[in-house]
Amino acid sequence: MQIDIEAIAKMRTDGLSYDDIKARTGLSQSSVGNMVRLAKNAGLLAEREVLHDRKSLAERAWMAYGVRLGKTTDALRALDRDQFEWLAREAGMVGCESIAEYLTELVRDAHAEATESL
Numbered sequence: 001m002q003i004d005i006e007a008i009a010k011m012r013t014d015g016l017s018y019d020d021i022k023a024r025t026g027l028s029q030s031s032v033g034n035m036v037r038l039a040k041n042a043g044l045l046a047e048r049e050v051l052h053d054r055k056s057l058a059e060r061a062w063m064a065y066g067v068r069l070g071k072t073t074d075a076l077r078a079l080d081r082d083q084f085e086w087l088a089r090e091a092g093m094v095g096c097e098s099i100a101e102y103l104t105e106l107v108r109d110a111h112a113e114a115t116e117s118l
Helices: 005-013 018-025 029-041 054-065 072-077 081-093 099-115
Strands: none
Touching (some): 005 018, 005 029, 018 029
16 A cells, blocks of 8 residues: 555544554654654644653643643542443554543544534
8 A cells, every 4th residue: 555645644634653553554653753754744734733742741731721730540449440441442442552542532522522613
C-alpha cells in the first residue's frame, strides 16, 4: 500500500495518534514520525501546541478554570468495579493499548463533536 505525506497529514489533522496511523497504515513508528515531519516541512501540518509540561498544564488549568490536573489513577480509583471493567473492555475492543489512551480518544471525540457546530 502506497501512503503519501498528504494522507498522513490528513490523519494527523483528524486527530489520529502516531500509534493509530501505524495501525492503519502498517508503517513503523519511525516512518510515521518521518512522514509527519515531512508534512510539517511541506506546510501540510501546522505545528501543534505542545502540552507535555505537567507544571504549565497544571498552572493553566488552575488559573483559567479553577481545576487541578489530577491523575488518571485518581479517576480510575473513583470508579466501581463494573465501571472499571467496562472501561477496560471498551479500551481493548477499540485497540487502545492503555486506558489513558482510550480516555484521550474519548476527549478528542467529545471535543470534535462539541466544536463542529461552532
